[in-house]
Amino acid sequence: MGAMESLRWMEARLPEILKDLEAFVRRESPSGDLEGLEAAARFLEEAFGPLEGRLSRKDTPAGPVLLLKREGEGAPVLLLCHYDTVHPKGSFPEPFRLEREKAIGPGVYDMKGGIIALLYALRYAEATGRRLPALEVLFTPDEEVGSPESRPLIEAAAKKARAVLVLEPPTPEGHLKVARKGVGLYRLRAIGKAAHQGVEPEKGVNAILELAHQVLKVAALEDREKGTTLGPNRIRGGTATNVVAEEAEVEIDLRAWTLEEVQRVEEGLKALKPVLPGARLVLSGGLNRPPMEPTEASLALFAKARAIGEALGLRLEPGRVGGGSDGNFTAALGVPTLDGLGLFGGDAHQKTEYVVVPEIPRRTALLAELLAAL
Ligand SMILES: [Zn+2]
Structure with missing residues (x-):
């Protein structure tokens, strides 16, 4: 099994992936909107619940925090997913629409698309019986407001992890993120x-x-x-x-x-x-x-992703961006952190936020292969 097999598997499932992406994005979940966050959390429970592992839930004043624990070899790899968005409900004329090669909607790029990519990376591993390292996945409701409730949970999980992958979108050029201000x-x-x-x-x-x-x-x-x-x-x-x-x-x-x-x-x-x-x-x-400063270990993580990207026809560079994410917290603890593993698109935090549909299979395959390679 290699990168091309997983790419073909993802390509064959693109219509299904889009359907899940649409269902998730339509459940609008701005930070602080407990009703919206609850609806989105229920989508996550329905989607990730049946997968291998144990999904648990902790209700916080900022909304539900979900944790998926999947058995595997070694110290766990921690995956960070936030499912809140910056867009108040009704900000978009239509909560999800397809326009030529773009899928447009609140949070489709930042970062519900990344969460759907993870869903299919895990489904692929199960469909093919592939072995993955131990995984912990945190789904959090308050990243866009500085993660007041999630931060201690993220830090506690990171301290036990050997690496952290953040499913925020890549840079506008499509690069992964090794440094954040x-x-x-x-x-x-x-x-x-x-x-x-x-x-x-x-x-x-x-x-x-x-x-x-x-x-x-x-x-x-x-x-x-x-x-x-x-x-x-x-x-x-x-x-x-x-x-x-x-x-x-x-x-x-x-x-x-x-x-x-x-x-x-x-x-x-x-x-x-x-x-x-x-x-x-x-x-x-x-x-x-705190700043997310690249380390030898985080650059080694990036090098792995770059090699997989090459096999998929992606040219990935170590990107540096001014905006912060939950990866800043884990990097500051000295845990190798690689960010930007979500879907390719643009216009984050704007009412035109989108992902590029034909690029979905390659990004999803990149994540699937990276998980297997760790
Ligand atoms: Zn984000």
């Missing part, structure tokens, strides 16, 4: 003193003015060459036009490839000193997702 969110508050702008403005300390000085210093902490960016992307302050602004705050999005850069920026933020006499600064927030 870390993501931090910080809030800088300036506190001044209110006073009547007309009667005695000299008694006030203007927090907006103070913050204006600080925002430029924050931006100066960027290092574009190293890929470190700081976005002061939300700002608010003041109460009325005739009152010297007593408070103002800015929210800052930090992205960086390395923990070293995160630390440099955090030190810079902590070292900010007020410019106006009488003003104070308060910094809060921190790192939400």
Whole structure:
């Protein structure tokens, strides 16, 4: 059995794969929508329940977390699947449609398509009696909001795993992901003193003015060459036009490839000193997702996938992307992590999100072969 056999098997099942993809995508499941998440979780139970292994469920305030455990040799390989999407219900004119070579729908690319790819990779292994390593598959409901409930479960499972595969989509060029930037969110508050702008403005300390000085210093902490960016992307302050602004705050999005850069920026933020006499600064927030930095072991994992891709006619490169995923958590624990094993497509988080239908069999076969090769 080789890559071409599994490709032919997948090609023969493309209509069936599309039917499952449609049924799953039609159960719209935006993060936080417990009804929608429940419906999607039930689809997963119906689809994965009959497979070899044991499927269990844990209800959390963010929605159900499902875990599929499949016996096999050695320490388990952990597969990360989130089934929430960023799209509020009804965002698309039609929750699933086919247009020429595209299948379009909320979450079809990020990442319900990847979950369907896994479903067929497992069905293929069972149909052919192929041996797989021990597997644990986590289906989580809150990745798009930072995985507040799932994170401890993901980390606990990762600590026992010998490798982690993330079924997020590949890069827009179709490459796998070996590096992701870390993501931090910080809030800088300036506190001044209110006073009547007309009667005695000299008694006030203007927090907006103070913050204006600080925002430029924050931006100066960027290092574009190293890929470190700081976005002061939300700002608010003041109460009325005739009152010297007593408070103002800015929210800052930090992205960086390395923990070293995160630390440099955090030190810079902590070292900010007020410019106006009488003003104070308060910094809060921190790192939400640590950077996913490539290691020798994760690159070895990638090399395996690349070799399989070659046999399938795919040219895979080690991709690096700015967005975070649950792979950031597992990579930070030192567990070799390979991301981007979902379906090929584009327009993530947009109302035109799609996967390329004729490419589905090759991506599904890639996953099936990679599982067998681990
Ligand atoms: Zn995703």
